[in-house]
Amino acid sequence: MIEILSVTGPASIQDLGRFDQYRFGVGTSGAMDDVALRAGNILLGNDENAAAVEIPIMPFRLRFDRNIAFALTGAAVEAEIAGRAIPPWWRSYARAGDILNIKAMSHGARSYLAVGGGIDVPMVLGSRSTQFRGEFGGLHGRPLQVGDILPCATSTAAIGEFGIEPAGITLARPNAAADESIVRVIVAGEYDAFEATAQELFWSSSWTITPQSNRYGYRLQGPAVKPKAPVEKRSHGIVPGVIQIPPNGQPIIQMRDAQTSGGYPKIATVIGADLWRVGQARLGGKLRFEQTAYTDALAAEDDMSAYLDRLRTNMRLVEEAGTCR
Known part of the structure; x- marks a missing residue:
């Protein structure tokens, strides 16, 4: 225990x-x-x-x-x-x-x-x-x-008193500034409800993660992104990663404790392979969104799976080496 x-x-x-x-x-x-x-x-x-x-x-x-x-x-x-x-x-x-x-x-x-x-x-x-x-x-x-x-379950794994460091995986994307995290997103259902100027503002802005952010959602602060006209939708299904735009124009990223439905217009969705990057971004930190195609989002999932596969393989080799001593 x-x-x-x-x-x-x-x-x-x-x-x-x-x-x-x-x-x-x-x-x-x-x-x-x-x-x-x-x-x-x-x-x-x-x-x-x-x-x-x-x-x-x-x-x-x-x-x-x-x-x-x-x-x-x-x-x-x-x-x-x-x-x-x-x-x-x-x-x-x-x-x-x-x-x-x-x-x-x-x-x-x-x-x-x-x-x-x-x-x-x-x-x-x-x-x-x-x-x-x-x-x-x-x-x-x-x-x-x-x-x-x-309480802790009993483990049957033979674990020695040593550590092993997995392959590096960082918050930074290659083109990220030192003080911000770039996350890849795909456009969502109501993207076309926003003028081109508002869309460009969404992509070009550096968004601050406010203290009102938590496991339910990350509330961001930056220039107001407003739709062409007020969007009134009945509540409908949403998932973690969806980025909604409330009437004040400040994006909300739905996180792991998010509700299952909502009515604010959806401008984009963080891809599954990058949602952990948002979870590791600090309050007061900066986020910037990078538009990504669906096929690239799938490729990013493959990259993440490959990283975990390498870690599984490395651990298996370590265990095998330990049993040979």
């Missing part, structure tokens, strides 16, 4: 999400950075959907009550256990009684703590993910608190 000793922000238990309940009006939830979650579980020999702790704000401290392997992925963090430094994107080993102290986050917005076997909270509607709005899943459907005890 894991005991939470200190927590600063809304840390929560998340897996890859619940995707078979959308037709009932239940959103996906799940890790804001699904790549980091998968990578952490691959490092530990877990099922890639095993639940982990999503940590958006530091510091964060916990105590392990038994010997267990763990990995920190996602944001670059400064962390130590039993007085020794733990690099991010490595798998490490804790002994019973060890305290893990995650002190600071130098890059990115969310760190993921995966443990051998995964966090063993009950499945609710096919997922262990916390759904804040509905107050279910995770641990009592709420953010983690000091004193919480998290």
